[in-house]
Amino acid sequence: MAVWHVRDFVAEDLEGVVRLDGESRTSGEPAVFRLSEVVAALQRRNPGVVAVADGHLVGAAAGRVDGDRAWVLRVALHPAWRNLGLGTGCSPRWSSGCGRPGRCWSRWCCRRTRRGPPRS
Secondary structure, three states: OEEEEEEEOOHHHHHHHHHHHHHOOOOOOOOOOOHHHHHHHHHOOOOEEEEEEOOEEEEEEEEEEEOOEEEEEEEEEOHHHOOOOHHHHOOOOOOOOOOOOOOHHHHOOOOOEEEEOOOO
8 A cells, every 4th residue: 555644735736736626526516715716825825735645646735824713725635545534634623823824734633644545
């Protein structure tokens, strides 16, 4: 099984996150937040993380912090990596004192590495 790990989003991840977002769609329903809002939040250094396995993005999450309020804008998982605990294992647990964008995702309550399906 391939091992995945979660790390902070960096600007070089943006293209891969957008591609992963398109691959992860499972319904015809529109997303609550537009992709343009997610991209803008990431470019403004709001919190974001990616899950990587064998050098490939297999998951991503992006959020936004506004004063004392924070929310998740989007979670995207590669279809082959669903139902393996990746999304659930890295669910954000925002603390009430999280007021610095880009620093909050380190407060996630998750194991930093897990095993997933082998890459074919």
